Amino acid sequence: MAETEPEVEVNGEAEVEGEAEDDSQEQDKKQKKQTRHDGGAADLERVTDYAEEKEISAANISSAVEQFGNQRSKENKLRAARENELQKVQVKKEDIELIMNELLVSKAHAEKVLREQSGDVVAALEAIISN
Template identity: 55%
Template sequence: MMRLKTLLLSPIFQMDAEEHESERPKKPSTHDERGAADLERVTDYVEEKELSVGLDALTAVSGTAGDASAESKAQKEIQLLKVKVKPEDVEFICNELEVSKAVAERRLKENQGDVYKALVELIG
C-alpha cells in the first residue's frame, strides 16, 4: 500500500495528471468571457441561417430559369418539326460535307430548308 502511494506521488504521475487537466476545454471563468462565448454561438447560428436562406433563394431562381430555358427549347423543337426539308437536299449535304444525315437534316431545318445557309453554317 505504501508503495502505491509513493508511486502515485512520483513526479511522472503528477505530470500526467497535469497534462490531462490541460487537455480539458477551459470553461469561461468571468462573466465577460461567458458573454463572449454566448455571442459567438449566436452569431454562428445567424450566419448559418443566412447562408441557408441565400441557398434556398439561389435554388429557386435557378429552378425558374431552368424551366424557362427548357420551355424555350421545347418551343424551338416544335418549330423545327414544322419545317419540311427535301430528302435530296439532306443527301446533297451528307455527300458534300461528309456529315451524318441527322446533322444535315437539323441544319436544314434550323435554316428553314435553305441549302445555301445550311452549307455556310456547317462550313463556317
C-alpha cells in the same frame, strides 16, 4: 564618486529613473493584456459572423435552388417550342443527302441545320462550315 540614478518627475513627484522603467514595464504588460483581450473579442466577432453567414446562406440556398429550377424550366419550354417550330419546316431528302455527302456529317445534324436555315441548302452549308 558614487553614481546616483537621475530623478524623473512623474505626477508632481520626484522618482528615480529605475522606478520609471518599472512603470513603463507595467504599462507594457497592461497593453499586452489589452491586446490579448482585443484578440479574443475579434475571435468572438468572427464566430458570430460565421453563424450569421450560415443562417443567411441556408435561407438563400433554398431561394437560389428555386430560381435555378424556374430558369431551367423556362429554358426547357423555349427549347421545346423551338424544336416544334423547326419540325414544321419542310426539307427535302435530296438536300439532306447532299449536305451529308458533301460535308460528311450525320443525317440528324444535316437535317437540324437545314431546318434552322429554313430549308436553304446554301445557308445550311455555310452554317456547318463556319462552325
